Amino acid sequence: xxxxxxxxxxxxxxxxxxxxxxxxxxxxxxxxxxxxxxxxxxxxxxxxxxxxxxxxxxxxxxxxxxxxxxxxxxxxxxxxxxxxxxxxxxxxxxxxxx
Amino acid sequence: xxxxxxxxxxxxxxxxxxxxxxxxxxxxxxxxxxxxxxxxxxxxxxxxxxxxxxxxxxxxxxxxxxxxxxxxxxxxxxxxxxxxxxxxxxxxxxxxxxxxxxxxxxxxxxxxxxxxxxxxxxxxxxxxxxxxxxxxxxxxxxxxxxxxxxxxxxxxxxxxxxxxxxxxxxxxxxxxxxxxxxxxxxxxx
Amino acid sequence: xxxxxxxxxxxxxxxxxxxxxxxxxxxxxxxxxxxxxxxxxxxxxxxxxxxxxxxxxxxxxxxxxxxxxxxxxxxxxxxxxxxxxxxxxxxxxxxxxxxxxxxxxxxxxxxxxxxxxxxxxxxxxxxxxxxxxxxxxxxxxxxxxxxxxxxxxxxxxxxxxxxxxxxxxxxxxxxxxxxxxxxxxxxxxxxxxxxxxxxxxxxxxxxxxxxxxxxxxxxxxxxxxxxxxxxxxxxxxxxxxxxxxxxxxxxxxxxxxxxxxxxxxxxxxxxxxxxxxxxxxxxxxxxxxxxxxxxxxxxxxxxxxxxxxxxxxxxxxxxxxxxxxxxxxxxxxxxxxxxxxxxxxxxxxxxxxxxxxxxxxxxxxxxxxxxxxxxxxxxxxxxxxxxxxxxxxxxxxxxxxxxxxxxxxxxxxxxxxxxxxxxxxxxxxxxxxxxxxxxxxxxxxxxxxxxxxxxxxxxxxxxxxxxxxxxxxxxxxxxxxxxxxxxxxxxxxxxxxxxxxxxxxxxxxxxxxxxxxxxxxxxxxxxxxxxxxxxxxxxxxxxxxxxxxxxxxxxxxxxxxxxxxxxxxxxxxxxxxxxxxxxxxxxxxxxxxxxxxxxxxxxxxxxxxxxx
Ligand code: HEM
Ligand SMILES: [Cu+2]
Numbered sequence: 001x002x003x004x005x006x007x008x009x010x011x012x013x014x015x016x017x018x019x020x021x022x023x024x025x026x027x028x029x030x031x032x033x034x035x036x037x038x039x040x041x042x043x044x045x046x047x048x049x050x051x052x053x054x055x056x057x058x059x060x061x062x063x064x065x066x067x068x069x070x071x072x073x074x075x076x077x078x079x080x081x082x083x084x085x086x087x088x089x090x091x092x093x094x095x096x097x098x
Numbered sequence: 099x100x101x102x103x104x105x106x107x108x109x110x111x112x113x114x115x116x117x118x119x120x121x122x123x124x125x126x127x128x129x130x131x132x133x134x135x136x137x138x139x140x141x142x143x144x145x146x147x148x149x150x151x152x153x154x155x156x157x158x159x160x161x162x163x164x165x166x167x168x169x170x171x172x173x174x175x176x177x178x179x180x181x182x183x184x185x186x187x188x189x190x191x192x193x194x195x196x197x198x199x200x201x202x203x204x205x206x207x208x209x210x211x212x213x214x215x216x217x218x219x220x221x222x223x224x225x226x227x228x229x230x231x232x233x234x235x236x237x238x239x240x241x242x243x244x245x246x247x248x249x250x251x252x253x254x255x256x257x258x259x260x261x262x263x264x265x266x267x268x269x270x271x272x273x274x275x276x277x278x279x280x281x282x283x284x285x286x287x
Numbered sequence: 288x289x290x291x292x293x294x295x296x297x298x299x300x301x302x303x304x305x306x307x308x309x310x311x312x313x314x315x316x317x318x319x320x321x322x323x324x325x326x327x328x329x330x331x332x333x334x335x336x337x338x339x340x341x342x343x344x345x346x347x348x349x350x351x352x353x354x355x356x357x358x359x360x361x362x363x364x365x366x367x368x369x370x371x372x373x374x375x376x377x378x379x380x381x382x383x384x385x386x387x388x389x390x391x392x393x394x395x396x397x398x399x400x401x402x403x404x405x406x407x408x409x410x411x412x413x414x415x416x417x418x419x420x421x422x423x424x425x426x427x428x429x430x431x432x433x434x435x436x437x438x439x440x441x442x443x444x445x446x447x448x449x450x451x452x453x454x455x456x457x458x459x460x461x462x463x464x465x466x467x468x469x470x471x472x473x474x475x476x477x478x479x480x481x482x483x484x485x486x487x488x489x490x491x492x493x494x495x496x497x498x499x500x501x502x503x504x505x506x507x508x509x510x511x512x513x514x515x516x517x518x519x520x521x522x523x524x525x526x527x528x529x530x531x532x533x534x535x536x537x538x539x540x541x542x543x544x545x546x547x548x549x550x551x552x553x554x555x556x557x558x559x560x561x562x563x564x565x566x567x568x569x570x571x572x573x574x575x576x577x578x579x580x581x582x583x584x585x586x587x588x589x590x591x592x593x594x595x596x597x598x599x600x601x602x603x604x605x606x607x608x609x610x611x612x613x614x615x616x617x618x619x620x621x622x623x624x625x626x627x628x629x630x631x632x633x634x635x636x637x638x639x640x641x642x643x644x645x646x647x648x649x650x651x652x653x654x655x656x657x658x659x660x661x662x663x664x665x666x667x668x669x670x671x672x673x674x675x676x677x678x679x680x681x682x683x684x685x686x687x688x689x690x691x692x693x694x695x696x697x698x699x700x701x702x703x704x705x706x707x708x709x710x711x712x713x714x715x716x717x718x719x720x721x722x723x724x725x726x727x728x729x730x731x732x733x734x735x736x737x738x739x740x741x742x743x744x745x746x747x748x749x750x751x752x753x754x755x756x757x758x759x760x761x762x763x764x765x766x767x768x769x770x771x772x773x774x775x776x777x778x779x780x781x782x783x784x785x786x787x788x789x790x791x792x793x794x795x796x797x798x799x800x801x802x803x804x805x806x807x808x809x810x811x812x813x814x815x816x817x818x819x820x821x822x823x824x825x826x827x828x829x830x831x832x833x834x835x836x837x838x839x840x841x842x843x844x845x846x847x848x849x850x851x852x853x854x855x856x857x858x859x860x861x862x863x864x865x866x867x868x869x870x871x872x873x874x875x876x877x878x879x880x881x882x883x884x885x886x887x888x889x890x891x892x893x894x895x896x897x898x899x
Contacts, residue, residue: 012173019166026162026280030155033285043286050281054274061169061270070105070463071115078119081491081578082126086133089527092582092594093134103464109387113460116490120452124494127528131502131513138519216510219518226505226513244889 018060025049114264118271125275128230129282132223141218145287148208157200158280161235164193165273168266175249178256184249187262190269191242194235201232224283231279234272241265303849305389306797308693310396311375317400318367324407325359326756328352333717333753336746339738349734350417351436355406357420358440361536362447363403365674368682369543370395370451373458373482375693376685379788380476382467382806384799387460389847390888395450395457397857402447405864409439416440419732421533422503424514424525429507435868438507442864445500448493449860455489458482467787469806469831473567476786477560478685480567481546484574485539491578492535499528508867523588530581538577541641541673542570544681545612548634551688552616554784555631556623559810562615569608576605586654587661595654602652609645613638628782629703633684636711640676644669647722662732665725671718675710683710691781695793696774702766709759717752720745779835785813791836801840807831850891856884 029049032038038045059065064072090096103109139145171186205225213221245265248254254261304310332352335344344352374392378385386392409415416436418427427437462483466475475483502513503525512518514525553560560566582590582598616638625631647669651657660666683706691697724745729736736742780789789812791800804811811832862877 012170015166015169015173019163022162022165023159026155026159029281029285030151033151046281046285050277053277057165057270057274057277061165061273062267068107070107071112074112074115074119075122077487078122078491082122085123085495085531085578086126086130088579089130089531090133092527092590093521093524095133095136104466104470105463107464109460109464112464113388113456116456116459120456120490120494123491124498127495127498127531131498131524134524135520138521140517140519215505216512219512219515219520222505222511222513222518222520226501226511244886 014060018056022053022056025053108260110264111260111267114267118267121271121275125230125278128227129278132227133282135219135223139218139220143211143213143217143220145220145224145283148211148213149284149287150204150207151284151287153200154204154280154284157197158276160193160200161197161273161276164190164197165270167193168269172259172262172266175254175256175262176259180249180255183254183262184246187242187246187249191239191246194239194242194269198232198235198239201228201235205229228279228283231272231275234275238265238269238272241268300849302854303393303851305385305393305847305849305853307374307378307386307389307392308795308797308799310392311371311373312693313396314367314371314374314399317403318364318371321359321403322364322368323760325356325364328356328359330753330757332356333750335734336736337750338747339736339740339743341735344734346734347417350419350732351415353732354416354419354422354440358406358416358444359403360674361420361540362444363399363406365540365678366451367399369485369540369678370399370454372478372543372547372682372685372689373454373485376689376788377458377461377479377482378465379692379791379795379799380479380786381462381465381470382787382800382804383461383465384803384844385847386457387465388457390850390853391453391457393850394853394856395454397854398450398453398860399447401857401861401864402443402450405446405861406439406443409436414439421526421529423529424503424506424522425516427503427507428514428522438504438868441500441504441507442867445497445504446860446864448497448500450857451489452493452497455486455493457486459486459490462486467803467806473564474806474809476546477549477563477566478543478546481542481549481570484570485542488535488539488542488574488577492532492539495528496532496536499525499532502528504867523585526585526588527581530584531578533584534581535574535577537670537673538573540678541681542573544637544678544684545570547681547685547688548616548637549612550784550786551630551634551684552619553810553813554688554782555626555628555634556620557626558619558623559785559813560615561618561621563809566612566615569611572608573605576601576608580605583652583657586657599652599654599657603649606645606649606652613642613645628687629698629700629707630684630687630782632704632707633680633687636707637677637680637684640672640680640711640714644672644674644676647672660725662730663725664721664729664731667731668718668721668725671714671721675714675718680710683707688782689788691777692788692793692795694770694774695777696770697777697781698770698774699766702762702769705762706759706766709755709762713752713755713759715752716755717749720748720752724749780812783813785810787811787832790832790834792838798840798844798846801837801844804832804836848892850888852884852888852891856881856888859884 029046032042032045032049058075064075103112105112136145167186167190171183171190174180174182174186208221215221215225242265245254245262248258301309301313331344332349335341335349374386406416412435414435416422416439418432418437418440422437422440425431427440462475462479502511505511506513506515512520514520514522516522549560549566580598580602582594583602586595586599616634620635627635647665651660651666651669687698687703724742727741727745729740729742729746736746777793779791779793781793782789787800787804787806788795790804812834859877859879859881862880863874864877866872866874866877
């Protein structure tokens with residue numbers, strides 16, 4: 001489960017590609033925000049794009065994709081508990097409707 | 099100086115990831131507070147009076163691109179290409195500084211528009227959440243600055259790639275947090 | 288720098304030490320001192336309540352005393368004593384020479400110490416916090432709690448919390464990364480397992496508390512409105528943030544005790560632990576579920592039937608893995624050759640008394656029942672049974688078990704047993720009657736009660752029990768003094784225990800292991816059901832781990848350098864904390880010292896010059 005072989009890290013071209021996607025997603029997010037017609041589904045669309053950007057940075061820039069399961073598990077554990085607490089608290093405070 | 103570790107992951111790298119896992123809870127709690135109090139502000143000004151989406155989109159873009167600079171710096175130091183390392187490390191820190199400048203401008207603009215920290219519920223939650231993030235960026239800029247100085251002084255090369263990698267992990271995490279804040283605070287205003 | 292030569296002992300060597308065993312001793316001594324102080328505060332509370340209508344303490348002082356008692360016990364006695372055991376035992380149990388980050392370890396200790404001293408500086412300044420250990424808003428806002436009392440609470444917990452998080456990080460990395468070759472996860476001793484789980488709990492539970500404290504600090508100092516109902520906020524948010532942390536915190540305090548008895552009971556039963564994987568996974572499960580039950584501390588807030596039912600159900604669920612462990616311990620003892628040394632008495636005592644506390648916990652996991660019990664002495668009975676009968680008994684168990692390893696001397700068994708029986712009697716005499724006074728409706732945190740409510744006799748008995756507690760320290764202190772004067776030498780493995788720490792000398796050399804062992808089984812030194820008496824010399828069951836480490840390391844050992852910077856860094860943070868009480872200049876100076884400490888730390892070679 002060696003996670004520290006510099007050679008296996010993605011190449012420059014991949015990094016640039018990821019950055020282009022990130023930039024495009026950000027542009028898309030802002031566009032979506034300004035399109036009136038999308039207002040009813042704005043929240044899910046934005047959340048999905050946010051999650052996609054999150055995953056791209058974590059997988060490629062932070063190398064979780066190539067670095068093996070231990071680090072992914074540690075990060076996922078933190079993200080999971082934190083998300084659960086955020087969602088749980090919001091639910092208790094009635095943020096998801098009645 | 100470490101021997102081989104039980105998991106094969108260097109201690110400091112494992113520590114950084116563990117720290118990041120813990121930071122998830124820190125920002126999670128701050129975000130939960132912001133979200134719970136969204137729409138409960140009783141005293142003007144309100145978020146939509148002030149939040150400037152085009153402006154923040156630009157600084158968001160800058161921070162996002164700094165992450166690209168950061169991975170390029172790492173790739174450079176791994177190849178022991180120190181000139182490129184200096185370039186990309188410097189640019190990462192510079193982009194971080196631009197982001198911080200944007201935040202400084204934003205904050206002072208808000209204060210000027212009648213939203214000091216103690217004004218209302220929005221000011222409390224907004225400034226403390228984005229301020230905590232900004233403090234993380236500032237810490238990262240200082241860290242990158244020391245790496246840059248060490249590279250310039252010839253004290254950092256491919257043997258220290260792990261140090262750059264760990265600083266990078268921190269930097270990307272701070273970027274990831276901003277990805278979330280940008281959506282939750284600004285786009286879901 | 289090979290440091291197999293003599294180890295320095297002057298005061299400077301303690302200020303700069305990064306040796307996990309010395310840091311353990313410092314944690315233990317300071318934590319124990321805080322235990323005595325907080326115990327004294329509890330004793331004063333009991334004196335006030337000995338009879339109805341007493342005016343031994345005035346109401347304000349009473350509020351301050353129960354606040355200091357609870358806060359100290361949890362954060363400055365319970366936590367550091369737990370961490371003392373992590374420090375001493377974990378590296379030895381996993382076959383490591385130190386923790387992953389020795390200087391960070393020293394730093395954790397110093398900030399904890401400074402946090403505790405800072406809290407206690409409120410006494411000479413006559414500004415003790417008085418909002419209870421959970422400091423509910425809006426009672427603690429600047430309007431209802433003017434004056435610096437609550438600020439001492441907030442700031443001391445903020446700074447010591449940094450140390451706790453650093454410690455959690457350190458032990459998580461240590462256990463994941465520094466295990467001896469061959470020590471897979473399912474070969475780790477149970478105490479190490481629980482230390483791993485607790486480290487993860489600390490890392491996840493402390494940040495929400497830190498954030499809550501920062502909100503409170505900002506509300507009090509900078510006029511923000513996080514808990515200000517008039518601005519649209521909800522003070523109940525503080526309760527959530529506190530208990531999101533607070534419930535995992537009680538597991539942070541109990542799981543290490545569970546780990547200790549899980550190592551101790553097999554040793555004195557001459558058996559291996561019954562159902563090792565089940566004990567491990569029930570620990571993991573407790574930690575996981577522990578994040579989903581916090582509302583059981585808030586049933587009376589009125590969050591509605593759905594929320595209360597969900598969290599009540601989750602709370603009942605968590606009792607299952609807890610109960611499973613109890614059965615594992617009983618099954619381990621079943622049919623074993625039991626040796627009731629003091630440590631074993633404490634372990635069995637824990638099984639008995641913790642169960643009582645667990646059962647009353649299950650009783651108030653049902654919201655309608657809890658509405659009768661909450662904020663009464665019934666809850667006080669519950670958490671003292673789990674915290675004393677669980678955590679403190681577990682810690683004493685570990686103390687009697689590892690004392691010979693740490694000092695090289697044996698404690699006196701008779702005095703140890705006297706200590707056990709006195710604490711066991713004191714616990715039950717003090718806290719069992721509180722079940723009754725609680726169910727009769729006696730509220731917590733009220734400085735007195737009226738005559739004729741049927742409470743008098745129960746309170747009198749509780750106060751008598753508290754005196755027995757005080758008395759129980761006599762045999763302990765006597766024992767320590769006696770051992771210091773003329774305790775017999777302990778030898779490597781006085782209990783014939785089965786884990787790695789017993790292969791090295793007592794006390795261990797500063798490098799712990801002359802040769803890092805290679806582990807090939809879960810209990811490297813013990814063969815199940817084989818009596819040591821029936822084994823001949825050299826008749827040991829054939830594990831790869833030698834029963835005794837060589838006296839001298841075959842190769843020079845490189846150990847981490849001592850360092851002043853952890854102390855400097857912690858001092859800088861202390862200055863910032865003091866400055867936060869109202870001196871911007873001091874805060875900035877503290878920031879400067881912190882920065883200096885950080886940079887000096889970063890550029891100081893941790894292992895002597897030749898290391899890169
Ligand atoms: C069987 C497992 C347990 C269950 C079901 C349980 C349940 C509960 C419940 C429902 C309460 C809230 C009572 C109220 O305020 O009305 C409570 C309070 C408390 N429990 Fe437990 N508990 C358990 C184990 C533990 C353990 C292991 C510890 C610590 C070592 C602990 C420490 C506490 C403390 C300190 C409080 C009171 C906090 C305060 O109000 O100041 N409990 N418990
Ligand atoms: Cu609880």
